[in-house]
Amino acid sequence: MLLKLSTTKENMLVMNKVLTICTAFLTVASVSVISSCSNNRSTGIEFARNMYDPIAYNPDQPNKNFKDGKTAQTPPAGTTPVGFEKIDEFPNTPEGYQAASTGLTNPLPVTVPTLEQGKTLYLNMCSHCHGNEGKGDGSIVKMGKFPAPPSYSAGNSSRGGSMKDLTDGKIYHTITYGVNLMGPHKYQLTPEQRWKIVMYVHELQKLQ
């Protein structure tokens, strides 16, 4: 036994440093490897989950208090929420379209900053189909993924007349309810934003 012990001790003395360094390194490496493992499908450890969950309902949360289980309810029929426009004044009919043409004018005065904002909104919300200059050659159309809308300056409206003669009310009505393949955009744009776009579209109608 003594013999055995002494030989191992000598060996240990030689190997000690290397071994210690190696084991320390291995330990740290495996700690970092293990702690970097995480399942990206789960949120991981959460402390006090109830701090994340709101006491009041968020609009996008399920809600058992309503029959359809949604928090975001549509307003009751015949009501207009605060900050929204009256929707039934110019309905989505050919008559409503014509009525909007005579009954609606842009309430915003034409100024450079408003036009700039209209341009930004137009580029973000409309240009994918209508093109940066309103010629019906947006990026989606060029890729052949969506049919081309008529050009503001040279095309004809499917509801009669040429596009460059469209009035404030007609453009506003079209953004609000859409026409043909264009969907309604009243849910994405506030009335003020729509009027800014109308102002900018008038500029595009003047292009040659």
Add this chain to the structure above:
Amino acid sequence: MRSISLFFRSVTKSLLLVSFLTAAVSSANAQDAAAGAAIFKQKCTACHAIGKVVVGPDLKGINDRRSEEWLLKWIKNAPALIASGDPDAKEAEKFSPAMMSAFPELTDDDIKGILAYVKAEETKPAAAAAGTEAGAAAEGGSGEISNFMIFGLIAVIIIAFIVIVVLNRVIRTLERVMLEKQGVVVEDEDAVSGDRLAGLKQLSKNKKFILFIVLLVVIALGSAGWMGMWETGVHTGYQPVQPIKFSHQLHAGLNKIDCQYCHTGAFTSKNASIPSLNVCMNCHNYVTASDKYDGKTSPEIQKIYHALDYNETTKQYGKNTKPVEWIRIHNLPDLAYFNHSQHVAVAGIECQKCHGPIQTMEEVYQYSPLTMKWCVNCHKETEVNHKDNPYYDRLIAAHDKLKKGEKVTAAVLGGLECSKCHY
């Protein structure tokens, strides 16, 4: 080009070369179709497609269903034809409440060109449908790796343990054999073997084994401590499976649809807002990706239709709707207030600054840690852009007043606002 073909036709007529004539007529038809294609794309595609109902009816086989004479009248002025009481026109009117527009600017030749184009399109072999399916299949599980790694590690540890125990035994027996050969009488250490406790005692005296156990405990505590301290409540990389496989890479990256188009709320409200399905339908009333799915609507787009109870063939919405339950990825604790419009509209920060390369994400994951340190660091570095912002003008004016030693009353700081006292 058309004039050339007409010239050809007149030449052939005068020469009475019958074979020449037929060739010219067919080339004229091809010319018509080409011109018709341009007009079709310009005037008709807003409502019509070939092989698909859009706003108006499917134009496939229209040349067989209606006479050319009737079509000429209908396309030139549909409202007038309906008003004249034509029975076919009355029937066609019923298709949709959106009435077919009048196109008085089109000549007979133009319309014949369109009809020739429709005929040419419908006889085209449907070869385009195949071929592009590979992209849909190229998806694999990346979430399973971590589970595999955990089980693998456990297995490696167990195997290492067994190997150590076995090697120890082998070494011991070998040593004993050597010592016996040298003539040393070895006391039988395993005298009381069979007793399990004795075996454990033996193990507890084994320095290598103890070291190994200690190392294992250090590794376990170290990684648990690290994860507990740094990753509790930090959801970076969180990538849940969403109910619809919506690809930001396709919509925002390839199609370059602006963030604002769908996430309108980011510019005007606290919430960036998950778009409601009517926003999807602005494009997906037409786009069905059927070229990638053998002419059928993509199953993911069908999920939209299903949730809306939308009938693809009749284009009607039903009443049996159910919301799509998207899973929230970015979740700030309720104790922290964050307003998107403040950051996007006022500060003008790009979406990518916090959400990472969202336009390249096939599946969205949380890019930023959303920790307090992360917020605070950015707030420390970001310079305020006070140009054209009346709020800061007033702020600077108030400070100037203070500098001049003028009296600043509570009223100046908004102390007379109604809501200061009445709320």
